[in-house]
Amino acid sequence: MNPFVSFFLKILIVTPTAGTVWLVNFVAFDQSFWISSLNATLSAIITYWLSSVYLKRKFLKLHRITGKEYAYIKKNLKEAKPKLFRLQKSLLRIKHIPSLKQRIELIRVTKKIYSLTKREPKRFYKAEQFYFSHLDSAVELAEKYVFLSAQPKKNLELDHSLNESRRLLDQLSKSIEEDLYQVLSDDIDQLNFEIDVAKYSIKNKKDSKINEESWRLK
Numbered sequence: 001m002n003p004f005v006s007f008f009l010k011i012l013i014v015t016p017t018a019g020t021v022w023l024v025n026f027v028a029f030d031q032s033f034w035i036s037s038l039n040a041t042l043s044a045i046i047t048y049w050l051s052s053v054y055l056k057r058k059f060l061k062l063h064r065i066t067g068k069e070y071a072y073i074k075k076n077l078k079e080a081k082p083k084l085f086r087l088q089k090s091l092l093r094i095k096h097i098p099s100l101k102q103r104i105e106l107i108r109v110t111k112k113i114y115s116l117t118k119r120e121p122k123r124f125y126k127a128e129q130f131y132f133s134h135l136d137s138a139v140e141l142a143e144k145y146v147f148l149s150a151q152p153k154k155n156l157e158l159d160h161s162l163n164e165s166r167r168l169l170d171q172l173s174k175s176i177e178e179d180l181y182q183v184l185s186d187d188i189d190q191l192n193f194e195i196d197v198a199k200y201s202i203k204n205k206k207d208s209k210i211n212e213e214s215w216r217l218k
Helices: 003-028 033-063 067-093 097-119 121-126 128-149 156-183 185-217
Strands: none
Touching: 003 033, 033 067, 067 097, 067 121, 067 128, 097 121, 097 128, 097 156, 121 128, 121 156, 128 156, 156 185
């Protein structure tokens, strides 16, 4: 769940609860202002904790993962975030104009994979190759390219290495695009199923009309 949304929901629960506790203590039980405030604060802390537990359990149930799985996924997403920043920074520093569009698309695809797996953690298992292989390779290759291209003097060997790096980055871009398709594979299958159902429904409707017209002509 989005941290801001989660926090906002907790505040919506905690605020009226704490306010009610304070009023009950101060008015109904004739407690002092400070005792009422203390009890309201304690109730706010307990309510905030309970709502956190409830929202987390609801989130895990919605996405059909365990707490252990979620902790594992969160850990890997946390480690991936600075890598994505490094990749974006390096790709934008490359001064090879013909590959600019491809590099911008690579940034867009990597961000999309990250946002999808963060919003729906179970998708992480379909993106493991991206997080454990392709992302690291892309970061290393892009950073090495930026370093070599910044050297003041170049020779044939260095030019060959830079060309080879661009070629490998192109291959990695295609692999990462395939990673995105893998993350979206269930959605694509579902869409294809809905298309087949729609086609079948349309065909049945047409066949029904043809049969009805044939029957009327008889």
